[in-house]
Amino acid sequence: MRRKLIAGNWKMNGSLAANAALLAGIKAELGEPACDVAVCAPAPYFAQCQAALSGSTIAWGGQDLSAHESGAYTGEVAASMLRDFGCQYVIVGHSERRAYHAETNELVAQKMLRALKAGLTPIVCVGETLAEREAEQTGRVVGQQIDAVLAAVDTEALANIVIAYEPVWAIGTGKTATPQMAQEVHAILRAALAAKNTAAAAGVRILYGGSMKPDNAKELLAMPDIDGGLIGGAALKAPDFLAIIRAA
């Protein structure tokens, strides 16, 4: 039985004051969640998350990391630095990184390995664009994205990764994949994982992301291969994030 994970992706939003209010609002109402909960914050706020969330049932993490261990890489943030601030998770290969920073499948795989080596749980994102879906290329595109990841990871490490299926056309647009559409792709991803190792594949969590909101979360999360959500906009409002956690 896979324990569901609801992870917030704050993207480049927030401030000390806004984050403090958001985290206090979540903590006040969370109780004992029936799923794992995490927030992925901008790097300058890791210390704030650590101070606010240590000892709570909410984990925290980053939104990206460097493929390099350390050294002359101006502006990059190393896996060890995330660990220094208690991060447990890191998003890898989000479509905004792929689109705006030209991250390739190979670079995403390297970053995933760097995260695993540091003891972080990578949340590896895959997903097709609208043009790719309309051209009926969804299976091929997410297949290539997941294969690049699976080629790099060994079977023992496979159990320590999280996958997020995020159709690019659904991110921040208010358009959600229907539960059936999402399930279809999640099943493709599960089969690709199983081709690598059946036992490990059964334990890997595959999250859905893309305009998941309180009013559609329950239906999406009821699908057999949807093991949680990666939440953007709705993770910035405590009541919405809490409602999605409850749906899980």
Ligand code: PGA
């Ligand atoms: P959204 O973002 O929930 O605002 O669509 C999801 C994501 O990009 O991770």
